[in-house]
Amino acid sequence: MRDMPALPPAVAVEDLTKRYGDVRALDAVSLAVEPGEIFGLLGPNGAGKSTMIRILTGRAKPTSGHARVLGHEVPRELEAVRAQINLVAETPNLYVRSSARENLELFCKLYGLPGRRVAEVLEQVRLADAAGRKVKTFSTGMRQRLLLARALLNQPRVLFLDEPTRGLDPQSARELRDAVTSLAAGGATIFLTTHDMTEADELCRRVAFLADGRIVALDTPRELKLSLRAGAPAADVVLDDGAEERLALDEPGEAARLHELIGAQRVRSIHSREPTLADVFIALTGRSLEDGQ
Amino acid sequence: MSPRRILAILVKDVREAWRDGRILVLLLLPIGVGVVSTLLNEEKLPTTRVAVVDQRDGAVTRELRRLAGTSAKLELERVGDAAAARRLVADEEVDLAVVVAPSGAPRAEILVGADASPAARSLVELVPIALARAAGQEPPARPPVHVVAPADQSPGELIGANFDSLFTVLLFVIFVALMVVPMQTAEEIESGTFGALRLAATGPEILGAKALAGYLYGAAGVGLTVVLTGLELHDPLLFCTAVLALIVTLVGFGLLLGLLLPNTSAINTYAGFLIAPFVLLAGAVFTFDSAIGGAILDVLPFTQSVKLIADSISPQEPFGAGPLAWLVIVVWALAGYVILARIASRREL
Numbered sequence: 223m224r225d226m227p228a229l230p231p232a233v234a235v236e237d238l239t240k241r242y243g244d245v246r247a248l249d250a251v252s253l254a255v256e257p258g259e260i261f262g263l264l265g266p267n268g269a270g271k272s273t274m275i276r277i278l279t280g281r282a283k284p285t286s287g288h289a290r291v292l293g294h295e296v297p298r299e300l301e302a303v304r305a306q307i308n309l310v311a312e313t314p315n316l317y318v319r320s321s322a323r324e325n326l327e328l329f330c331k332l333y334g335l336p337g338r339r340v341a342e343v344l345e346q347v348r349l350a351d352a353a354g355r356k357v358k359t360f361s362t363g364m365r366q367r368l369l370l371a372r373a374l375l376n377q378p379r380v381l382f383l384d385e386p387t388r389g390l391d392p393q394s395a396r397e398l399r400d401a402v403t404s405l406a407a408g409g410a411t412i413f414l415t416t417h418d419m420t421e422a423d424e425l426c427r428r429v430a431f432l433a434d435g436r437i438v439a440l441d442t443p444r445e446l447k448l449s450l451r452a453g454a455p456a457a458d459v460v461l462d463d464g465a466e467e468r469l470a471l472d473e474p475g476e477a478a479r480l481h482e483l484i485g486a487q488r489v490r491s492i493h494s495r496e497p498t499l500a501d502v503f504i505a506l507t508g509r510s511l512e513d514g515q
Numbered sequence: 516m517s518p519r520r521i522l523a524i525l526v527k528d529v530r531e532a533w534r535d536g537r538i539l540v541l542l543l544l545p546i547g548v549g550v551v552s553t554l555l556n557e558e559k560l561p562t563t564r565v566a567v568v569d570q571r572d573g574a575v576t577r578e579l580r581r582l583a584g585t586s587a588k589l590e591l592e593r594v595g596d597a598a599a600a601r602r603l604v605a606d607e608e609v610d611l612a613v614v615v616a617p618s619g620a621p622r623a624e625i626l627v628g629a630d631a632s633p634a635a636r637s638l639v640e641l642v643p644i645a646l647a648r649a650a651g652q653e654p655p656a657r658p659p660v661h662v663v664a665p666a667d668q669s670p671g672e673l674i675g676a677n678f679d680s681l682f683t684v685l686l687f688v689i690f691v692a693l694m695v696v697p698m699q700t701a702e703e704i705e706s707g708t709f710g711a712l713r714l715a716a717t718g719p720e721i722l723g724a725k726a727l728a729g730y731l732y733g734a735a736g737v738g739l740t741v742v743l744t745g746l747e748l749h750d751p752l753l754f755c756t757a758v759l760a761l762i763v764t765l766v767g768f769g770l771l772l773g774l775l776l777p778n779t780s781a782i783n784t785y786a787g788f789l790i791a792p793f794v795l796l797a798g799a800v801f802t803f804d805s806a807i808g809g810a811i812l813d814v815l816p817f818t819q820s821v822k823l824i825a826d827s828i829s830p831q832e833p834f835g836a837g838p839l840a841w842l843v844i845v846v847w848a849l850a851g852y853v854i855l856a857r858i859a860s861r862r863e864l
Contacts, residue, residue, distance in 0.1 A: 332716050
């Protein structure tokens with residue numbers, strides 16, 4: 223039995239550099255995203271995440287290096303992949319004087335798709351009832367769902383999401399994350415940029431940290447947290463008298479104290495405190511993700 | 516370039532313009548100015564009062580009105596008989612009366628007041644033609660009439676009453692090319708929808724659709740202006756090609772403005788600076804007579820287009836603009852679109 227030939231990476235970037243004047247937005251970045259993977263590119267504002275997406279979607283030219291999507295060099299061979307990629311942008315770039323249906327019909331025509339796709343994706347994002355309403359009357363969550371619907375029109379093999387949950391309420395953010403997970407389960411590759419570490423931890427199989435235009439770490443969220451031992455394991459304990467204590471579990475004395483409290487039945491609640499991706503990022507760069515660059 | 520994608524974006528642009536109050540005002544304002552100006556000029560025309568005795572279906576009245584056209588303002592009054600018509604002329608209630616024979620047309624009697632205006636007297640010349648046409652007959656043959664302008668008449672005087680309509684046409688094209696087109700382009704870039712389109716279409720397709728939208732607004736608006744202001748065209752083919760050349764050239768520069776100015780607010784802010792030079796240039800074409808000034812105007816596509824359009828309106832062809840005018844326009848238009856393509860490519864929109 224012959225081995226199946228390995229599929230090329232859905233997204234591959236080699237020594238990618240993008241300069242705007244004297245500013246290096248991306249500095250010799252290399253990474254590869256496998257087909258069907260949810261990949262997260264994390265970093266603070268101005269780290270170069272949106273520049274990376276602009277290059278990968280063919281809207282900016284690299285200063286040097288290579289960017290390939292589905293095996294095609296972008297932006298040079300963009301026509302070959304145009305119909306197989308899509309993007310949910312950071313800004314709600316919709317035609318607000320048009321209805322949801324008109325917004326989607328335009329892109330349906332641009333992609334040369336049958337008109338029925340409009341109704342299908344509106345149903346998929348639960349906007350069928352608002353199809354005829356002008357977008358200017360939509361809430362932020364509805365606009366974000368319409369952006370997702372537009373990105374799903376051409377059933378992309380690679381979907382780029384640039385800060386997709388920014389400004390959304392928790393319920394809308396949850397719905398969007400569920401939709402992304404379901405897309406990946408269907409075989410689509412998801413390339414996500416975010417500065418929300420919890421979101422990345424929950425969604426992504428692998429993440430890369432981008433700071434000052436460079437990749438400073440790339441691995442699974444679990445490995446990143448374990449390998450760097452960023453933040454010692456600890457337990458936050460609330461006692462029966464309401465007092466709170468944080469006990470470091472790698473300190474023998476504090477571990478014994480935890481045993482003692484449990485034995486004396488004085489513990490009302492206990493929560494383990496594990497290192498987060500945000501802790502890892504701070505340990506690697508000395509900055510928090512909320513800091514702009 | 517995909518015609519399907521260009522058409523889809525063009526339809527979207529026109530729909531968005533229709534729904535954008537600012538764009539609608541920009542499109543309707545010059546036409547409104549033109550219509551009001553035409554109405555005001557119409558009031559200036561001398562009114563000729565005519566009594567008509569016509570026992571039949573009023574065909575003579577209709578033909579008389581049609582023949583007078585826009586050159587005279589007629590106030591027509593139908594009266595019962597010749598005696599009543601004579602009384603009205605004698606009392607100077609009307610300038611003249613036309614008494615059509617009850618049968619056996621074309622025959623009529625014309626009654627003219629002793630102090631009738633020159634306009635009323637010239638109208639007398641039209642009565643036999645109106646009678647013949649009303650009877651379904653060929654009007655009497657007339658030798659062709661050529662108006663010979665005095666040697667010292669300026670181009671503006673040669674354009675005459677059509678000057679306001681010409682100005683409206685120019686104003687409309689300026690508004691479309693330097694306000695509407697840049698505003699739609701800048702808004703698209705500002706709101707990020709240009710970037711969304713770039714995912715599904717190429718930059719040249721998007722800009723091509725926007726240029727076509729500009730041409731469409733321009734052509735439709737100029738057509739409407741011609742109809743509403745009653746602009747008389749001496750050479751309709753020259754008028755159409757000259758107007759189209761002007762629209763195509765200016766829309767290219769309009770797209771360039773849309774790419775270069777940061778947002779729609781900037782376009783609103785600088786609108787006066789954008790429009791005023793063109794209005795001044797249009798005026799300069801009719802007033803400058805110095806050699807240096809004339810030479811400067813000769814190398815500008817806008818002023819050459821104005822000359823060609825003026826030539827198409829007046830039988831005297833006040834500028835006699837020829838191949839040089841077309842060459843200047845074509846060179847500028849090509850240069851504008853080449854610069855546009857280079858900037859659009861560098862902007863990474």
